[in-house]
Amino acid sequence: MPGGHAVVSIENLRVPASDMLGDAGEGFKYAQIRLSPARLSHCMRWLGSCIRAQEIASDYACRRMAFSKPLIDHEGVGFMLAENMIDLKQAELMIDWAAGVLDTGSLGTVESSMAKVAVSEALMRIADKCVQVMGGTGVSGDTIVEQVFREVRAFRIYDGPTEVHKWSLAKKIKRAHRDQAGQ
Numbered sequence: 001m002p003g004g005h006a007v008v009s010i011e012n013l014r015v016p017a018s019d020m021l022g023d024a025g026e027g028f029k030y031a032q033i034r035l036s037p038a039r040l041s042h043c044m045r046w047l048g049s050c051i052r053a054q055e056i057a058s059d060y061a062c063r064r065m066a067f068s069k070p071l072i073d074h075e076g077v078g079f080m081l082a083e084n085m086i087d088l089k090q091a092e093l094m095i096d097w098a099a100g101v102l103d104t105g106s107l108g109t110v111e112s113s114m115a116k117v118a119v120s121e122a123l124m125r126i127a128d129k130c131v132q133v134m135g136g137t138g139v140s141g142d143t144i145v146e147q148v149f150r151e152v153r154a155f156r157i158y159d160g161p162t163e164v165h166k167w168s169l170a171k172k173i174k175r176a177h178r179d180q181a182g183q
């Protein structure tokens with residue numbers, strides 16, 4: 001991905017009715033339809049990247065010797081890779097579950113929010129541990145681990161920051177409580 005951040009200013013734009021996509025006032029709804037599957041595709045591609053980062057970090061830890069034994073035999077390092085293994089599987093299952101809901105034809109807004117938060121947070125933990133296991137090499141450009149770490153960091157922000165998804169889920173919990181109380 002190229003770096004930088006574009007800012008586009010639009011002033012006095014008039015779009016003729018013949019050029020309008022969909023119906024007036026429906027833009028937010030259309031965006032929501034696209035967002036659930038789009039979030040899941042980000043989850044999938046970054047899961048794949050983190051699986052690769054874990055392979056690279058595991059290879060490093062099994063070959064690199066420190067204090068007469070491979071790094072992986074130092075519990076602090078072995079545990080980081082073990083925790084990554086658990087997080088990777090949980091992320092995969094969460095994606096499978098949310099994709100299954102979308103396959104039923106549902107918009108899956110709640111499920112995709114839950115999956116996006118859980119997966120992006122897990123992938124961040126994984127990428128961070130991969131960097132840590134690899135020491136200085138982890139933050140160098142010698143492997144893709146450094147790039148995965150940078151990309152996954154941004155994923156906690158775009159397609160809805162973690163806090164915004166939690167805020168939206170909390171609103172739904174409150175609405176459900178109000179509806180139940182009203183019965």
Ligand SMILES: Cc1cc2nc3c(=O)[nH]c(=O)nc-3n(C[C@H](O)[C@H](O)[C@H](O)COP(=O)(O)OP(=O)(O)OC[C@H]3O[C@@H](n4cnc5c(N)ncnc54)[C@H](O)[C@@H]3O)c2cc1C
Binds near residue numbers: 157158159160161
């Ligand atoms: C790499 C990258 C790619 C992107 N790609 C796209 C794209 O393709 N299309 C697109 O439309 N946008 C894209 N974005 C924009 C992205 O969706 C926004 O950056 C994101 O929604 C956060 O908005 P903001 O940057 O204005 O942060 P702000 O709205 O200023 O929020 C800053 C922080 O405040 C907190 N926060 C905000 N609102 C709440 C709330 N309601 N409750 C609790 N906490 C809150 C969160 O922690 C958030 O991270 C991209 C961003 C990045 C970094």
